[in-house]
Amino acid sequence: MFLVSRSMNVFVTGGAGYIGSVCVERLVEAGHIVTVFDNLSEGHREAVHPGARLVVGDLGEREALFDAVRKGAPEAIIHFAACALVGESMTNPGKYFRNNVAHPLNLLNAAVEVKARRFVFSSTCATYGPPARIPITEDEPQKPINPYGESKLMFERMLTWYERIHGLPFSIFRYFNAAGASGAFGEDHRIETHLIPNLLKVALGQASHADVFGTDYPTPDGTCIRDYIHVSDLAAAHIAALGQTGSEVFNLGNGAGASVREVIAACREVSGRAIPVREKPRREGDPPVLVASAEKARTTLGWKPSIPALAEIVESAWRWHRAHPHGYASR
Numbered sequence: 210m211f212l213v214s215r216s217m218n219v220f221v222t223g224g225a226g227y228i229g230s231v232c233v234e235r236l237v238e239a240g241h242i243v244t245v246f247d248n249l250s251e252g253h254r255e256a257v258h259p260g261a262r263l264v265v266g267d268l269g270e271r272e273a274l275f276d277a278v279r280k281g282a283p284e285a286i287i288h289f290a291a292c293a294l295v296g297e298s299m300t301n302p303g304k305y306f307r308n309n310v311a312h313p314l315n316l317l318n319a320a321v322e323v324k325a326r327r328f329v330f331s332s333t334c335a336t337y338g339p340p341a342r343i344p345i346t347e348d349e350p351q352k353p354i355n356p357y358g359e360s361k362l363m364f365e366r367m368l369t370w371y372e373r374i375h376g377l378p379f380s381i382f383r384y385f386n387a388a389g390a391s392g393a394f395g396e397d398h399r400i401e402t403h404l405i406p407n408l409l410k411v412a413l414g415q416a417s418h419a420d421v422f423g424t425d426y427p428t429p430d431g432t433c434i435r436d437y438i439h440v441s442d443l444a445a446a447h448i449a450a451l452g453q454t455g456s457e458v459f460n461l462g463n464g465a466g467a468s469v470r471e472v473i474a475a476c477r478e479v480s481g482r483a484i485p486v487r488e489k490p491r492r493e494g495d496p497p498v499l500v501a502s503a504e505k506a507r508t509t510l511g512w513k514p515s516i517p518a519l520a521e522i523v524e525s526a527w528r529w530h531r532a533h534p535h536g537y538a539s540r
């Protein structure tokens with residue numbers, strides 16, 4: 210893995226959100242000077258490590274953003290901020306093109322102005338659409354099937370042009386399913402659509418049951434298979450990217466899938482609670498299997514998951530949810 214031994218100024222959008230908060234924690238621990246820029250629409254003030262400076266602002270507020278970037282004088286920019294609800298994007302696509310494409314254009318222009326030396330972007334496996342081959346490699350054709358995936362793909366393309374024309378080097382990370390928690394920071398979305406936190410809410414007695422969408426998929430137990438990657442491992446990849454040269458795209462996943470039923474079993478086992486579930490019909494647009502090949506990140510970036518076991522991932526999430534049963538205080 211590339212190591213950055215010296216302290217860098219790093220500007221992190223969305224650093225008050227789930228993945229951003231854990232990455233900021235790691236950056237601060239590694240000795241970097243971190244500015245977080247977040248509008249707190251989904252994020253939380255307490256999710257920002259006290260060693261980082263928080264600027265509350267929106268990517269759409271050009272002057273405020275440029276001011277924060279100039280003051281942060283970043284060598285690297287890590288861009289987590291986005292709207293990330295697939296279902297909502299199917300009913301309100303404009304919100305996704307505005308927040309994930311139009312407004313972040315300000316960030317690209319600010320990055321060019323301050324001559325940032327690296328731009329790290331949180332992309333997603335949703336840019337691929339239903340894959341032709343499993344595991345999914347970075348050269349899988351990108352054919353998103355929802356505006357969320359499309360908006361992320363559009364930003365990837367913008368970034369590629371900015372690299373070519375303005376010489377802004379990038380690391381694009383296509384995450385699979387982020388899961389788990391660090392000791393201090395975990396997953397607290399106002400609208401939670403992810404399987405593990407929803408199962409753990411049932412385990413905590415905050416919901417009567419969780420829904421399972423589709424039990425007749427062509428998979429061994431009939432439920433969808435997804436690739437769960439620990440949030441601390443995602444953070445580690447971002448730290449490694451700071452020492453990267455050139456511009457590259459990487460999948461970030463475990464390289465192994467778990468079915469919905471396997472995740473339910475792991476949550477029951479770890480929590481020791483029954484966790485009732487209700488079986489529902491398939492949701493439109495859910496591919497049966499999404500599993501990453503993270504081989505390129507392994508060989509090029511020297512990154513590999515340090516917490517690959519589903520039970521350990523769930524345990525870390527359970528610890529965090531038990532310690533924060535109602536999430537962060539600022540909900």
Ligand SMILES: NC(=O)c1ccc[n+]([C@@H]2O[C@H](COP(=O)([O-])OP(=O)(O)OC[C@H]3O[C@@H](n4cnc5c(N)ncnc54)[C@H](O)[C@@H]3O)[C@@H](O)[C@H]2O)c1
Pocket residue numbers: 222223224225226227228229246247248249250251252253266267268269288289290291292293308312331332333334383384385386387388398
């Ligand atoms: N969670 C996953 O499994 C997953 C998978 C693939 C990709 N991603 C991507 O990773 C990134 C982080 O995901 P997350 O789960 O941590 O999401 P999150 O919603 O917890 O964090 C996003 C943060 O961005 C902030 N934000 C949103 N719009 C903003 C704006 N216009 N200006 C300033 N701040 C703004 C929110 O307040 C929030 O704190 C997103 O870009 C998402 O698309 C996440």
